Amino acid sequence: MNRLLPTNKALKQLSLSEKVGQLFMPAAFINDTEEEIQQLEKLISEHHVGGLCFFHSRASAATNFEGKKKIVVNENSFETLKNLIKRYQKAATYPLLISIDAEWGLAMRIENTPQYPYAITLGANKDNKDLVFKVGQNIAKDCKAAGIHWNLSPVVDVNVNPNNPVIGYRSFGDDKEQVITLAKAFVKGTQSEGILTSIKHFPGHGDTATDSHLGLPVIEKTKAELLETELYPFQKLIDEGVDSVMVGHLSVPVLTTSPEIPSSINKDIITDVLRHEMGFDGVVISDALNMHAVSKNYPMKGELEWLAFNAGNDVLCFAEHIEEGIQCILKNASEAQINKSIERIWKLKAKAISEVDSTLELTDPSALNKQIAERSITLHNGTAQGIEHFRTTNFCTLTLKRFTTDQTNQDIVKNVMAMRKEIENETEILLLLTPPQIKPTNNFGFLQEEIDFVNDLITTKKVVLYHFGNPYALQSFKTDKTTATVIAYQNFKEFQDVATAHFMGTLEAKGKLPVKLN
Incomplete structure (x- = not known):
């Protein structure tokens, strides 16, 4: 790799055009x-x-998930990643910052x-600070x-909206102090x-019901409300000293005279x-400039890149029109403006490369995941005594x-019908439930037949x-009607083992759900 200049x-x-290239x-x-x-x-x-x-791949990039493109599985992905980084570094005159x-x-x-x-799992136990540092x-x-030099994390959005389609499980919870404590531990770890971090998504994506990969979320709050919740973790972490801040694609009318312009390109x-x-x-x-909250409104190549830079971004992530963007910035920006950003970027490179x-x-990750599983498992409804009594039943x-x-909907429905028959005469059911997907689109992947089946059981x-x-x-299910509902948060083996230990009565549930459910 080429050595980094002071x-x-x-x-x-x-040269000025080389400096502008560095922003991308x-x-x-x-x-x-290969092409x-x-x-x-x-x-x-x-x-x-x-x-x-x-x-991972063009098909799995977030703006494509509505396109249902087939995602390629690469068994040798880590080696591929390492080799590509080496190749790309070799092609660069000045060392690349890899994120x-x-x-x-x-x-x-x-x-x-x-x-x-x-x-969200880490947020289920406020004593997890030491484990979050290790994570x-x-x-x-x-x-x-x-x-890789730069991990574009952690999320410091306070997830106060249970219908949030894009943050949700990526947030430490809805308690801003807990978000700050755990984000700080993650950053310090x-x-x-020697790896860089980036707190995101400024000015706060936690109270939105629109996915900014697909549309522009609007946050109709007063400045006082934003200072109280959304902006609060950012200010606290900035005061502590952070490497970078990622700006999200949000409309926040109270912070601007141009509410139609997303925060990511808003001066x-x-x-x-x-x-x-x-x-x-x-x-x-x-945030990624290919996301539909911004990209679909600026069809002229290079314009979006210039607007993002002029608004105050130093690094233009996932910019798609680089040649045109460079020309647009060279045409419109002052040399002082370009130099200020290059100075910031270069200092970051010097710190990390x-x-x-x-x-x-x-x-x-196994031992650490087990410790987190033990501290985060949460008795959401019911009592330990209720579970103990249940264990003595048949x-x-x-x-x-x-x-x-590759199960078809037909297969899944057939499976539900078979299970209905199987437990017809049973009166006590230990139900192990794993949602088909982590994101909330289409009821987390559950078919309505599955939801109805679980609610009938309950x-x-x-x-x-x-x-x-x-x-x-769990918002789709009548958990208040269960004998007990226990949240294990992840389907890793370590979490399954901890759930088994909890059911058998050899482990106490110390976690507390870090968000409110509808």
Whole structure:
């Protein structure tokens, strides 16, 4: 890898168009074709882009999920990632800053890599601070092993809206103080391994009912309300010192004279509120500029990139029109404006970029995940005594989950009918429930027949329910009518083992649901 110039030298040595190239952080995909890889290498060498943000594949990029494109499975994904990073670094004149969204580990983007629990799971126990530090630390070690410098995490949105389609399980909860405590622990753990972080999604995406990948969420709150909740964690973490802030695509009328312009490209919000009022002088990175909340309104290539830069973003993440964007910024920006951003970016590079140690191995999440499982398991309804009494009955165990990904709706309905028959004469049911998906679209993947079946069980029999997944999925079920409902949050083996120990009475449930359910 080329050595990084000192900041003062870079400011003198780089041409203006090279400096503007450094603002861009296009997406890189581990499942690209050789032709696509070569196109990106050409882009890096010809336009001097400053960094890359890694994703799994073009089909799984968030704005495509409504397109139902088939996602390729890459068994050798981690090696592919490492090799691509080496190739792209080789194509660069100046070292690239490599980033990824690894909120719960590289597994968020790269399969067959370590996965740690979601933020909502970590938020289920306020004593998890030491474990959250370790989660940040371990994820940072995995980033280092890959050649990644910048983990675009943690989410510091306070998830106060149970219908939030995009944050939900990615937030530490609806208690702002808890969000700050755990986000701080995650940041410190990450920094302990020399990896950069980015708090997101400014000015706060926790009280939205629209997915900004697909549309523009509007937050109709007073300035006082925003200072009280949404902006509060950002201010506290900025005061502590953070590497960067990612700005989300949100409409926040009270913070701007142009509410139709999303926060991610809004000067009132980035320059006036974040920079001046809140005193943040670090790197500001845009949320992905291909997201439909912004991209569909700016069809002229390069215009969106210029607007994002002019609003106060230093790094233009997932910018799709780099050549045109560079020209547009060169035409419209002052040299002082460009230099200010380059100075910030270069200092960040200097902090994070070092020689890659190829001997580093991926972490083993098992022991840490078990500790988190033990501290987070939550008795949501009912009592330990109720479960103890239930254990002495002649109960029947029923597992409701998807066993393969290619089951048709017809297969699933047939399966439900078979289960109905199977438990016809049973009176006590131990129900193990795993939602088919983590995101809330289409009832977390449950068919209406499955929801009706579970609710029929709950209302006609004695049910002890163990839930392995996003707790918001429980909003479809009559959990108040169960003998007991226990939330295990994840379907990892460690969480299943802990749930078994809890049911057998050898482990106490110490967790508390960190959000309110409808």
